[in-house]
Structure formats: structure tokens, C-alpha cells
Amino acid sequence: MSTINFPAFTMPENSAALSIAERCDSHLARVLAAGEFAVTGELGPPKGHDPEVVRSKARLLLDCVDAANVTDNQAAVVRMSSIAAGQIMMAEGVEPIIQMTCRDRNRLAIQADLLGAYALGIKNLLCLSGDHQSCGNHPGAKNVHDIDSMQFLRMMKEMRDDNKFQCGEEIQGGGPRFLIGGAANPFADPAEWRPYRLAKKAIAGADFVQTQLVYDMERFREYMKRVVDMGVAEQLKIIVGVGPLKSVGMAKVMRDRIPGMSVPDVIIERMAGAVAGIDAEDKAERSAAWKAEGIRICIEQIQEIRGIEGVAGVHIMAIEWEDAVRPIAEAAGLLPRPAIEA
Secondary structure (H helix, E strand, C coil): CCCCCCCCCCCCCCCCCCCHHHHCCCHHHHHHHCCCCEEEEEECCCCCCCHHHHHHHHHHHCCCCCEEEECCCHHHCCCCCHHHHHHHHHHCCCCEEEEEECCCCCHHHHHHHHHHHHHCCCCEEEEECCCCHHHCCCCCCCCCCCCCHHHHHHHHHHHHHCCECCCCCECCCCCCCCEEEEEECCCCCCHHHHHHHHHHHHHHCCCEEEEEECCCHHHHHHHHHHHHHCCHHHCCEEEEEECCCCCHHHHHHHHHHCCCCCCCHHHHHHHHHCCCCCCCCCHHHHHHHHHHHHHHHHHHHHHHHCCCCCEEEEEECCCCCHHHHHHHHHHCCCCCCCCCCC
16 A cells, blocks of 8 residues: 655744734634633524524523534525524524635625624634535525635635735724634545645634534544644644434434545444334334434543544534533533633
8 A cells, every 4th residue: 555645844833923812802712712622512593584493592502602603504505694693692692603605605795794794793703615506405596606715714814814805905994803713624535635724724814623523533533643743733723523413324324425524333333222122113212312322422522532632622513403512511521611701
């Protein structure tokens, strides 16, 4: 078997003279700057305009996370605006991290929407490319992709740190002081080069990244070793995606159909073994057993992740299962969350 000789790489010195907490004024920024192990969650807005859906989900996350992602037309399906949902969350006491994709907006719309979001008090941003529109409920829609996610990160850094729009024009009153985030997929092909892509995001302007769901701890340790050795973990905060599995079927779909996912056989075997001895016709009991095992696995993985060098926190993605976040966070020793004054 041939050995890949990776090119030598050293992160350039961080040109920002200010710390994260000084550049940004969000609670999540202060948690990360203080060196606390951060916890973020996720909230999917409804396919409708009922604010109570957002409020009820936000209440389940209250005091369990330092901030929570608000997805932007996730899976290319039309949903309530992430900015509107984020403001509803704030009223419930949960700090939002609004997602925004390059798929649906050109650079004018992105900058305009984010100036508005910051004016409403939203202070955390996740810059994404977005799922292809063919995956969603409007497959005939035209994508935009006027800029890509790297350019998006750079544009937001320049707006914040240089007080300039992407065209170079000065922003009246100064730029929005967002905590700027991106996404990372440690195992996407070609997996050997993923640490370099993470380094590019750090250079482009990301303050933090949230990873795709991680179930393969052995491979993730190898990934993080390279990230640390390259100096990337010193330049941005790495928040690792974790999530409870609901069934053995869900685990197999993630393993077999989701690009960049790595679900070891031992996880599949544990989920399958969770219903051993339970009548196949008893769907409610089987579902409860799968969910209980999925939560146990998630807790164990969080505890293991906390010991990996370079990791700054976990991103708990309990997809349409927000009431699982509190028991996971509590059992994993993540509660109470730190109270850091502004």
C-alpha cells in the first residue's frame, strides 16, 4: 500500500490582535474565549409560520446549551426564516447561531440580511454552502452560489474587522461583530485532505467550526492529531458534532447513504442488540430501547471527545428530538452551563 506524503504546512500567524471575546460580543464567544467546554444545540424551524413551534423547541434547549443553531431551509426544504426564528429563540432566553447558505442568496442579499440580523441582536453566524436544491421540496429552483462558503467567511471577516462591505465600501457605523462559524466534515472524500480544508476556513476568517456527526472515534482522533499538529486548533475553535441515534435503521442509513459519514460496525451492532428479546411486533418498546441505547452511545462519545486534544466543545444534534438534549447533557456532566458575564 502506498503512503501519502502530505505537504508541509504551517498556519500563518493569526493577524487579529484581538481575542474572540474582544472581536465578538456573544455569550458563545465568551464561553469559548474563557476556555470552557462549549455546548451547542440545533433547532429546526417549522415548515410554517407558527412561532409557538420555535418557542416550544427553544424551551427544551434553555440552560442546556450555550447557543443553538437555527437552520436555513435545511435539506433545501422551505421553512421559517432562520433570522425570524432566531429572534423568537432570543425571547425565550436561548442564544441563536443563525445559519445562512450561499445557495439561496447573492452577496447583496447576504450582507443586507446579516446587517438586519445583527440589528435585531443576533450575534452568531454559521456560513454554509447549503444542500443542493434537488434534495428538497423545490427541486426546480435555481441555486445562486454567487460566492462559496470560503468567500462567505472572508466577506464576513472583512465586514467585522475592517468595517467594509465586500465591494470595499465602508460600513456606516462599523461592521457587525458576529462570531463567525463554518462547517467541517472530517471524513468526506478525500478524507486525507480534510485538515487542509479546515485550515483554509481558519485563514478565511472562521472563529469556530462545527463538524458533521462523529461516530468513528478512532478516525476522528487521527483527524484531530493532524489538525493539532498543523496548528489549526490554535486558530479556531473546533466543536464536534454528536447526536443520539433513534434506531438501527437510522444508523445504517447514515453509514450507507450520507456522504462523509463513518459509522463503525460496533455502533450498528449495539443498536441492533438493544432490541434483542423484544417482540418484533412491539414497535413502541423497540423504539424506546433503540432511543435509550442511542442516548447512551451519545453520552459515552461526549465523554471520550472531551479528552481529545484540540476539541473546544460538542454540538448536540438531536434532529427533531430536542427533548433528548437535556438528559444527554446532564448525564455527560455538561450541566450546569457556565455563567459568564458580558
